[in-house]
Amino acid sequence: MDDIDRISNKEKQYIQEVLAGQFSSSSTYQMVTRLEKAFAKAFHSKHAVAMVNGTATLHMALEAAGVQPGDEVICPPLTMSSTSLAVLQTNAVPVFADVDKDTFLITAEAIQKVLTEKTKAIITVSLYGLSPQMQEIIALAKQHGLTVIEDNAQCYGAYQNGKIVGTLGHMASYSFQSSKHLTSGEGGMVITDNDELANRLRRYSGLGYAGISGTKGRITKDDIQSPEYERHVILGWNYRMSDLCAAVALGQLERMEELVTIRRRAAKYWQEALGDCTWLHPQLVKEGNSHSYWTYAVALDIEKVGWHEFREKWKALGGDGIYAAWKLAYQEPMFREKAFLNREKLGIYDRYDYNQTVCPNAEFLQPRLLQFKTNYYKEDEIKRQAEILRQTMAYFS
Numbered sequence: 001m002d003d004i005d006r007i008s009n010k011e012k013q014y015i016q017e018v019l020a021g022q023f024s025s026s027s028t029y030q031m032v033t034r035l036e037k038a039f040a041k042a043f044h045s046k047h048a049v050a051m052v053n054g055t056a057t058l059h060m061a062l063e064a065a066g067v068q069p070g071d072e073v074i075c076p077p078l079t080m081s082s083t084s085l086a087v088l089q090t091n092a093v094p095v096f097a098d099v100d101k102d103t104f105l106i107t108a109e110a111i112q113k114v115l116t117e118k119t120k121a122i123i124t125v126s127l128y129g130l131s132p133q134m135q136e137i138i139a140l141a142k143q144h145g146l147t148v149i150e151d152n153a154q155c156y157g158a159y160q161n162g163k164i165v166g167t168l169g170h171m172a173s174y175s176f177q178s179s180k181h182l183t184s185g186e187g188g189m190v191i192t193d194n195d196e197l198a199n200r201l202r203r204y205s206g207l208g209y210a211g212i213s214g215t216k217g218r219i220t221k222d223d224i225q226s227p228e229y230e231r232h233v234i235l236g237w238n239y240r241m242s243d244l245c246a247a248v249a250l251g252q253l254e255r256m257e258e259l260v261t262i263r264r265r266a267a268k269y270w271q272e273a274l275g276d277c278t279w280l281h282p283q284l285v286k287e288g289n290s291h292s293y294w295t296y297a298v299a300l301d302i303e304k305v306g307w308h309e310f311r312e313k314w315k316a317l318g319g320d321g322i323y324a325a326w327k328l329a330y331q332e333p334m335f336r337e338k339a340f341l342n343r344e345k346l347g348i349y350d351r352y353d354y355n356q357t358v359c360p361n362a363e364f365l366q367p368r369l370l371q372f373k374t375n376y377y378k379e380d381e382i383k384r385q386a387e388i389l390r391q392t393m394a395y396f397s
């Protein structure tokens with residue numbers, strides 16, 4: 001494929017359209033509505049509700065699922081922290097289930113082990129662009145009456161057993177933060193096929209306004225100009241996306257295929273460079289899955305080569321930045337010390353001690369993971385980087 005620009009004329013054109021509307025009340029949220037319709041279509045879903053970011057989306061999905069203070073929500077610890085932060089923001093308890101050593105993903109088996117009578121929902125994470133095996137997780141959730149939320153901030157345009165990832169759970173959450181496949185700097189989206197969940201997502205993220213619903217994001221002047229008009233029917237947050245943000249996200253969405261393809265192209269280069277290396281183990285893609293490669297993640301055999309040793313040599317040879325995996329959520333000081341803005345005094349977190357070993361596989365993997373970048377918009381760049389990977393491997397072999 002050809003080299004591309006991350007931001008094209010399309011995004012610029014849509015921004016111009018928003019600005020031309022002067023933010024008048026008649027034009028406001030029109031671009032958001034356009035984005036939502038296009039997103040729902042692209043992800044084979046009935047509803048899409050746009051929000052300010054992919055953390056707010058998770059928070060609202062949990063509220064829409066009816067998660068109550070003190071309820072438990074199962075999620076993996078090996079992920080960007082927002083997955084479990086959203087649970088805390090709902091005044092609920094994140095319960096961590098372990099990941100598979102080869103796929104790096106949460107499994108039904110691990111979820112089963114930490115289920116309690118308080119479990120209300122599961123957040124699965126399509127880590128690095130690859131979905132967990134959802135069939136088993138959905139079956140387990142069904143058996144226990146749990147809501148499944150897919151955190152797909154890192155996963156655009158992947159499939160599992162012929163279905164687009166995002167349509168496997170009850171709701172799926174997306175992020176348009178600057179590192180993601182599609183970006184508008186910040187931004188997020190939740191999709192669902194369920195009308196009632198869509199209504200709640202819209203109301204709770206739109207200040208609890210009476211006049212909005214899953215299919216209606218805007219309140220008209222006629223609605224609000226009467227002195228008797230009662231606006232707020234329920235508690236809500238103001239997590240609405242702006243039209244400017246939607247303009248960029250819409251342009252990106254229309255280019256989703258090429259924006260995902262450049263990531264897959266990079267992954268192919270990394271994979272070829274790795275060859276049959278016995279001490280660098282890429283994330284395993286199980287049959288029936290396509291990967292969207294937000295990054296190309298590899299577990300390094302640190303008994304052979306140290307993590308910093310590898311990165312230093314790689315950088316010395318001209319390699320680009322390699323990211324480590326985030327600390328496991330529960331290993332962050334916030335969890336270890338339960339610095340939850342006094343929610344820790346509610347007593348609901350007492351049975352969990354985050355200073356113990358909680359998820360052994362995730363604890364094994366985290367210090368070993370190397371995340372190679374995949375956002376190379378020019379083929380020459382990734383070609384050069386793949387060559388540097390070959391040289392780095394040769395040095396240590």
Ligand SMILES: Cc1ncc(COP(=O)(O)O)c(C=O)c1O
Pocket residue numbers: 053054055056079080082083125151153154174175176177186187188
């Ligand atoms: C897995 C995961 N979940 C949630 C988020 C939160 O998204 P945002 O940064 O848009 O709040 C991110 C990324 O930032 C993420 O990678």
